[in-house]
Amino acid sequence: MTTTIQTLEPAERPLQIMSSRLEGELLEVSMGPQHPSTHGVFRMNVALDGEIVRKLKPVFGYLHRNHEKIGESTSYLGSMPYTDRLDYFCSMTNNWAYALSVEKLADIEVPERAEYLRIILAELTRLQNHASLLGFLLSDMGAWGTPLMYAFREREKILDLFESLSGSRMMCDYMRFGGCRVDASADWLAQAKKIVERFPKFLDEFEKLIVENEILIARTQHVGKLSAELAISAGITGPMLRACGVNYDIRKVDGYGIYPRFKFRIPLGEHGDTYDRLMMRALEMRESIAILKQAFEQIPAGPVMNPKVKIRAFRPPVGEAYGRIEAPKGELGFYLISDGSPNPYRYRVRPPSFINLTILEDLCLGHTVADVMVILGSVDIVMGEVDR
Amino acid sequence: MSDIDEGLRSELQRQGIWVTSMQELYNWGRKNSIWPLQFGLACCAIEMIATAASRYDIARFGGEVFRPSPRQADLMIVAGTVTKKMAPQIVRLYNQMPDPKYVISMGACAISGGPFKQGYNVLKGIDRYIPVDVYIPGCPPRPEALLHAFMELQRKIDEQKLTGASKAAHLDRTHPSEFPVPAFGTHDLEPAANADVFRPMKIQRTQ
Numbered sequence: 001m002t003t004t005i006q007t008l009e010p011a012e013r014p015l016q017i018m019s020s021r022l023e024g025e026l027l028e029v030s031m032g033p034q035h036p037s038t039h040g041v042f043r044m045n046v047a048l049d050g051e052i053v054r055k056l057k058p059v060f061g062y063l064h065r066n067h068e069k070i071g072e073s074t075s076y077l078g079s080m081p082y083t084d085r086l087d088y089f090c091s092m093t094n095n096w097a098y099a100l101s102v103e104k105l106a107d108i109e110v111p112e113r114a115e116y117l118r119i120i121l122a123e124l125t126r127l128q129n130h131a132s133l134l135g136f137l138l139s140d141m142g143a144w145g146t147p148l149m150y151a152f153r154e155r156e157k158i159l160d161l162f163e164s165l166s167g168s169r170m171m172c173d174y175m176r177f178g179g180c181r182v183d184a185s186a187d188w189l190a191q192a193k194k195i196v197e198r199f200p201k202f203l204d205e206f207e208k209l210i211v212e213n214e215i216l217i218a219r220t221q222h223v224g225k226l227s228a229e230l231a232i233s234a235g236i237t238g239p240m241l242r243a244c245g246v247n248y249d250i251r252k253v254d255g256y257g258i259y260p261r262f263k264f265r266i267p268l269g270e271h272g273d274t275y276d277r278l279m280m281r282a283l284e285m286r287e288s289i290a291i292l293k294q295a296f297e298q299i300p301a302g303p304v305m306n307p308k309v310k311i312r313a314f315r316p317p318v319g320e321a322y323g324r325i326e327a328p329k330g331e332l333g334f335y336l337i338s339d340g341s342p343n344p345y346r347y348r349v350r351p352p353s354f355i356n357l358t359i360l361e362d363l364c365l366g367h368t369v370a371d372v373m374v375i376l377g378s379v380d381i382v383m384g385e386v387d388r
Numbered sequence: 389m390s391d392i393d394e395g396l397r398s399e400l401q402r403q404g405i406w407v408t409s410m411q412e413l414y415n416w417g418r419k420n421s422i423w424p425l426q427f428g429l430a431c432c433a434i435e436m437i438a439t440a441a442s443r444y445d446i447a448r449f450g451g452e453v454f455r456p457s458p459r460q461a462d463l464m465i466v467a468g469t470v471t472k473k474m475a476p477q478i479v480r481l482y483n484q485m486p487d488p489k490y491v492i493s494m495g496a497c498a499i500s501g502g503p504f505k506q507g508y509n510v511l512k513g514i515d516r517y518i519p520v521d522v523y524i525p526g527c528p529p530r531p532e533a534l535l536h537a538f539m540e541l542q543r544k545i546d547e548q549k550l551t552g553a554s555k556a557a558h559l560d561r562t563h564p565s566e567f568p569v570p571a572f573g574t575h576d577l578e579p580a581a582n583a584d585v586f587r588p589m590k591i592q593r594t595q
Contacts, residue, residue, distance in 0.1 A: 034425075034458075036456035040428065041428075061471075061473050062471060062474045063468075065471060066504065066506075066510065082503065085503070088434055088528075148441060156442070170431065170434065
C-alpha cells in the first residue's frame with residue numbers, strides 16, 4: 001500500500017545503480033492493523049528509504065473500547081472485571097492496581113494473608129507475561145514456533161493455577177478492595193510451590209536458547225538504543241527503563257503491599273538496546289522466583305477479606321486517589337475521583353505499554369524495517385491497554 | 389455424507405476395495421486442511437494462540453497453518469472486540485479471501501459487543517457485515533471451545549454438496565463472495581448493517 005512519495009536531501013541520496021527518477025525517494029508503507037507481528041491491531045505508517053526507516057508514525061485506536069467511559073458509568077465493583085481486559089496477559093496485576101487505588105480512596109486495610117496472596121499472584125503473572133513475551137519476540141525474529149511453544153507450555157501451568165483459584169484462565173477477576181475473593185487452599189499453595197520450583201529449569205533451557213545465540217545477538221545488540229535521558233523525560237517505566245540503567249522499580253520506590261519484607265534485586269541494563277530489554281525480562285523472572293519462594297514460606301493463616309468492607313453497595317468518601325503498582329510492563333496506575341456516588345466521577349488508567357510506545361519512532365529511526373518488528377516486540381505492548 | 393449404499397461399501401471394503409465419491413474426497417481434503425488467517429483483535433486472540441500452541445495443538449485437526457495473508461486463508465477467526473474503526477478493515481480482509489471461505493466468530497465481543505456493548509466505539513457483532521458460520525460464546529472462550537468450533541466447521545464442510553439444487557454457496561455463481569465495506573458517516577458506520585447478511589431474530593413480545 002504505497003501512497004505519498006517524498007524526496008530526500010541530496011546529501012543523503014545514496015549512489016545506486018537505479019533509474020535516476022526513483023533514486024532517493026521515500027516509500028510510505030502502512031504496516032497493520034492486520035500484520036503477523038504487530039502484537040494486536042496496531043498500525044505503523046513507515047517511510048522507507050530502501051530498507052531503512054526514515055519516519056514512523058504510529059496509528060492507535062483500533063481497539064478503543066471505551067474502558068474509561070464505561071468505568072464512569074459502572075459501580076466500583078463493576079469495573080473490576082473490565083480491568084481484567086486492559087492488559088489481558090496480566091489480569092491479576094490489573095486487579096491489584098485498581099483495588100489498591102480504591103483502597104487508597106476509601107482508606108481500607110487489607111488482611112495479611114491477602115497481601116501475600118496478591119504478591120504470589122502478581123509474581124506468577126510476571127513470570128507468565130515475561131515468558132510469553134520472550135516467545136513472541138523470538139517468533140518475530142523468525143524463530144517461528146519453537147520458543148513460543150516452550151513459553152506457552154510454562155504459561156499453561158500458571159494459567160492452571162489461576163483457573164483453579166479464580167475459575168478463569170485469563171480473566172481472573174480475583175481481587176477485591178479489602179482483600180481477595182476466595183482463599184487459596186493448602187493444596188493450591190503446594191501445587192504453586194511445585195510449579196515455581198520447577199520454573200528455573202525452564203529458564204535455564206530458555207536462556208541457553210537465547211543468551212549466546214549468534215542470530216539473536218546480531219538481531220538485537222545495538223538495535224533500538226534508548227538513552228536514559230530520553231527514557232526518563234518520556235516517562236518510560238518498567239523493564240524498558242531499567243534496561244537503560246535507571247534504577248527505578250515501584251516495588252522498591254513505593255513499597256506498596258508488603259514488598260519491603262522481601263529480599264530481591266533489581267536487574268539493570270547497560271546499553272538500553274533490544275538485547276538488554278530482552279535479558280531484563282529473563283533476569284526479572286529469576287527475581288520473581290526468589291520473591292515467590294519467600295512468600296510461600298512466610299504466608300500466614302487468617303482471613304483474606306476485610307469483613308468491614310461492603311463491596312456491593314460501595315460508596316467511597318468524596319476525594320481522589322492515585323494507586324500504582326509495578327505491573328510486568330511498567331507503572332500501571334488508576335486515578336479515581338469520587339463524588340460520593342456509587343460510580344467514580346472520573347476513572348483514568350495510566351497504562352504502561354501506551355506510554356512506553358510513545359518513543360517508538362526514536363527507537364526505530366535508522367534501522368531496517370525488519371528491526372522495527374523486533375523493537376516493537378521488545379517494548380512489550382498489549383493493545384487492550386494501549387487503546388483501552 | 390455420501391450417496392453410496394453403506395452395505396455395498398462395507399461389502400466391497402471387505403474385499404479390499406475402497407469406494408468413495410468425488411464429493412467425499414474433495415470435502416475430506418478441504419475439512420482437514422483449513423488454513424486460518426493469522427489475525428487477532430483482542431483478548432480472544434491470546435486464547436487462539438494458546439489453541440495453536442503446545443497444549444491444545446490445533447494441528448491435530450489440520451488447522452495449524454496460520455497464514456498472514458488473506459489471499460492464502462480459508463478461515464477467518466474473528467477473535468476479539470470489533471471496534472468501529474476496525475470493522476471496515478475486517479470486511480476488506482474478508483473480501484480479499486478466496487472462496488470457499490468461512491468465519492468463526494469467537495467470543496462475546498465478536499458475537500454482540502459483549503461486555504463492551506455499551507461503548508460508543510464498539511460494533512455490536514461482526515455478523516452485521518459478513519456471514520458467520522460458527523459462533524463461540526465465552527469471554528474469552530477456552531481453547532477447547534475453539535477446537536469444538538473448529539470441529540463443527542469441519543462437520544459443516546463435510547456436509548456441503550458439490551452438485552444439485554442444494555449445492556454449496558461458493559459454487560453458486562449468483563452468491564456474493566464480497567460484501568460492501570462500511571464507511572464512517574456523520575455519527576456511525578454507514579450502513580449500520582448489511583441487510584443481505586444480517587438477519588437478527590425477531591423478538592416476539594406478548595401483550
